[in-house]
Amino acid sequence: MASRVFTHVLRLIERDAFPRTRKWAWRGLYDTLSRFWRDGDWRFMNYGYAPETPFALNPEDEPERVFIGLYHQAVDGLPIAGARVLEIGSGRGGGARYVARYFAPASVVGLDYSPATVARAERLNADTPGLTFRQGDAERLPFPDGSFDIVVNIESSHCYADVPAFAREAARVLAPGGWFTFADMRAKSMAADLDQKLAASGLEQVFAKNISAGVVRALDAAEARKRANMIKLPVARRFMTEFSGAQGSILYKELKKGGVVYLARRFRKAG
Known part of the structure; x- marks a missing residue:
């Protein structure tokens, strides 16, 4: 059942159907997750990316x-x-x-x-100077x-009802010479439609890459941890398998075979 529901949701997103309803539904889902999934170490809500060349991290951050x-x-x-x-769509705050x-x-x-996710982010990241959170659209x-000089948006735009409006807003709050x-x-x-919508920002695109292979590597690397967390939610296990992109899920299969692509873009504001 969970697989059929998730497949239906993916098809709605693919057709860009019912954008306002989808936006409301995503907010409800993340509010629910923030209230009921209370792991103190779960600061991230993304599928991850594992580059071919490792980057430096402090030992305490290695699990993430x-x-x-x-x-x-x-x-x-x-x-x-x-x-x-500014991070737009900051979730539980781990990236910020x-x-x-x-x-x-x-x-x-x-x-x-x-709002529930913002409240959770504030509690999880209260130890970080210079970091604040705010609820907003x-x-x-x-x-x-x-x-702002830098605007970051990671794995959030698929929840939006109006991506061109978001792109224009990202450009508006950027200072001249800033980066998105x-x-x-x-x-x-x-x-191609996504790139056309992002072009509504009027910013210069300076970088474009398909990072799907690195995302699949990250999903593989995180598999054991996800499965361990799912044991705590037996009623929602089937749904969380799909939502988290676990091995065998619709999303995992589509990313691996290329039906779904994970795209990275960088833009700069003139100035």
Whole structure:
């Protein structure tokens, strides 16, 4: 049953059907997960990325390596030291925490649509100086023009009702010369449409890559940990197998054979 439901959801996303309803449903799902999945060490809600060349991490962060990897590929090489950073769709805050701890920004703000998730992120990451969280809508950002030097968006845009509006908002809150770094998955048939929607930002695209192979490597590396967590939720185990991209799930199979692609993009604002 869970596999059929998840397949149906993927098909709705592929057709871009019922965008407002999907946005409401995603918020409800993440609110529920934040209330009932209370693991103190679960700061990440992404599928991860394992590059072919490992990057440096502190020993205490090694258990989260594959999830941090998706953020590392997004920000590596960007001028973050002393910058004002915004993550749109920050979830439980692990990615924003990584940026705040490793790259010496002036500040990091994590924004998420789900109030329960924002509250959870604040509790999980209270130990990180310069990091704050705020509830808000990616399509109507609650910040003035030019508020940030770096905007990060990881595995969140598939929940949005209006991706062009989000792209325009990301550009609006960027200061001249600022960077917008993006990563998310789509059905292969939707990849060109996604790029067209992101182009609504008016920003210059400077980097584009299909990172699906590295995401599959990350899913494989995280398999044992996911299965261990699922034991705690026997009633929802079938659903969480699909939602988490565990081996054998629809998403895992589609990523592996290329029906779903995971795309990384970087843009820069003139200035």
